Amino acid sequence: METILKLLESNAHLTPAQLAVMCDKSEEEVKKIIAECEENGTIVGYKTLIDWDKTDRAYVNAMIELKVSPQKDLGFDRIAETICLHPEVQSVHLMSGGYDLLVVIEGKTLKEISDFVFNRLATMDGIVSTSTHFILKKYKDKGVIYNSSDEDKRGNIL
Amino acid sequence: MINYEKVLSEKAKGLKPSGIRKFFDMLDEIKGVIALTVGQPDFVTPWHIRDKAIKSLEDGETYYTSNSGLFTLREEISKYLSRRFGIEYDPKNEIIVTIGGSEGIDLAIRAIVNSGDEVIIPTPSFVCYGPMTEMAGGVPVFISTYEKDKFKLTADALRAAITPKTKLLVLPFPNNPTGAIMTKEDLEDIAVVLRDTDIMVISDEIYAEMTYGGKKHVSFASIEGMRERTVVVNGFSKAYAMTGWRMGYVVAPREVVAQMYKIHQYAIMCAPTTSQFAAIEALRNGDTDIKNMTEEYDRRRKLIVGGLRNIGIPCFKPEGAFYVYPNIGGFGMSSEEFCERLLYEEKVAIVPGTAFGKCGEGFARISYAYSVKHITAALQKIENFVKKINHERNKVK
Incomplete structure (x- = not known):
């Protein structure tokens, strides 16, 4: 199962038939595992x-x-779940270390993001402080290197 | 004006240019080709190995090493061969670090072959053994391996090729291009033929780490009584995705190494120092890299064999290296014609089997040192091509 998940994680386009032959399983078995x-x-x-x-x-x-x-009995869950409800929010993680929640958000402009932080996040009950870092350039995301060349530079050596 | 026809070496002029050059030249001219032709990994050398090489440069390790290579590297090679294949070689005088496996093959042939000696070379196989034998004044004796034998060298075929002039046998397994391997039992059959003869063996084990289906590579030197006659050639190119570093090695009994050592000393001096530092790191901390890469090759192997069989191309399931060697003899054209048409009509490049010996007629080599995405796209196009030629042939009937 782990192999199938890893293969799908790297390429969601693989068909059950292709996965089956790579993992020594029948197509039906693969379909069943994916469905589960x-x-x-x-x-x-x-x-x-x-x-x-x-x-x-x-x-x-x-x-x-x-x-x-953190809130009594609920810890950070309640506030994290509330933050998740905003469509601008792409990911929310509870962190160890110097702060508690790491939130990644997307907006059209800097202003849109600062408005969101000041008006929506900072004002929520339980938020003690915020520190916003704008992303300047993405080099690698979800294991994929951006702007890497696909060019095959290998020489044709038999 | 010098007449080059007259001044150049007869032996060098006598070497046949590699037949595949023409095909690769065609390939270079066409844009947008999905190539499955290269004989080298698609992985980049793992970062920790590259990093150690960079560190060695930062530390100013830019000298020649000793002729045989850094002693630490030879010690690591010795340990590796012992733990992986159960063969023991003394780092002091039984190991030479070479410029890729190729130099090792050349050293061994030159150290063993006298003028007129016959060298038995199973084919299809990598293209260098014959020409290097000729340059050493020897006579290549090519023998065929067959699909029905899973492309293994059989004791009978070997026995039939041996003459009083036979000096050397090349054992190119795991095999490029067929992906065939020789199990312990297969090698023992060969050993029976060689025992009580003076025939030497070059065992080219460069693909030793790439074996599949739980079949671990067996070194010919580990077969009882064979160590004394065997030169094992291995290297880093395939196992650690280090082709460009040009790092290989030969191991053999000290008497053999002593002769190879002189040739290496005069012709090469030593393997590149930066690469040697990278190689030490590879042997010390690269086992997981090998495992991960081999698992990935294995999945692609299954994908491509399954894909070809689905298309209706019979394909021997290879157990080693990173090539499949499908039988394309059933389409009413030569291997070369098949590969050229596939290239021009579907823009997919594979290598005609004849590049690896005459007995490659009817076959082609497909490398799976390519991403799953690349392989999947190629399979689709091969399927289109096969449908098309089947349609043409049905019309003719």
């Missing part, structure tokens, strides 16, 4: 990695470090 993983939430979704810098679309990403006072 989708069902139980191991496979959370399928998305496409896009380098938006290659398009004209205007966007800004920022990482926001949040210090949060």
Whole structure:
């Protein structure tokens, strides 16, 4: 199962037939495993990695470090879940170290992001402080190096 | 004006240019080709290995090393051969670090072959053994291996090729281009033929780390009584994705190494120092890299064999190296014609089997040192091509 998940993680386009032959399983078995993983939430979704810098679309990403006072019995869960509800928010992680939650958000402009931080995040109950870092350039994401050349430079040696 | 026809070496002029050059030249002219032709890994050398090489440059390690290579490297090679294949070689006088496996093959042939000696070379196989034998004044004796034998060298075929002039046998396994391997039992059959003769063996084990289906590589030197007659050639190119570093080695009994050593000393001096530092790191901390790369090759091997069989191209399931060697003899054209048409009509490049010996007619070599995405796209195009030629042939009927 782990091999199938790893292969799918690197290339969601692989068909059950291709996965089956690579993993010494039948196509039916592979379909069943994938269906189970989708069902139980191991496979959370399928998305496409896009380098938006290659398009004209205007966007800004920022990482926001949040210090949060945990709530009785709920810890950080409640506030993290609330933050997740905002469509601008791309990811939310509970962190060890100097701050508590790391939030990655996307907006069209710097102003849109600062508005979001000041008006929506900073004002939430339990948020002690925020620290916003704008992302200037993406070099590698989800294991994929951006702008790496596909050119095959290997010499034709038998 | 010098007449070059007259002044140049007869032996060098007598060497046949590699037949595949013409095909590769064609390939260079066409844009957008999906090539499955190269004989080298698609992985980049693992970073920790590159990093150690950079460190050695920062530290100013830019001298010649001793002729045989850094002693630490020879010690690591000795340990590696012992732990992986159970063969023991003394780093002091039984190991030479060479410029790729190729130099090792050349050294061994030149150190063993006298003028007129016959060298038995199983084919299809890598293209260098014959020409190097000729340059050493020897006579290459090519023998065929067959699909029905899983492209192994059989004891019978070997026995039939031996004459009083036979000096040397080349054992090119795991094999490029067929992907065939020789198991312990297969090698023992060969040993039976050689025992009580003075025939020497070059065992080219450069693909030793690439074996699949739980079949671990067995070194010919580990077969009882064979160490004394065997020169083992190995290197870093394939196992650690280090082709460009040009790092290989030969190991043999000290009497043999003493002769190879002189040739290496005068012709080469020593292997590149930066590469030697990288190689030490590879042997010390590269086992996981090999495992990961081999697992990935294995998945591609299954994908491509399965894909070809689905298309209706019979394909021997290779157990080593990173090539498949499908049988394309059933399409009513020569291997070369098949590969040229596939190149021009579908823009997919594979190597005609004849590049690896006459007995390669009817076969082609496909390298799977390419990404799954690349292989999948190529398989689709090969399928289109096969449908098309089957359609043409049905019309003719």
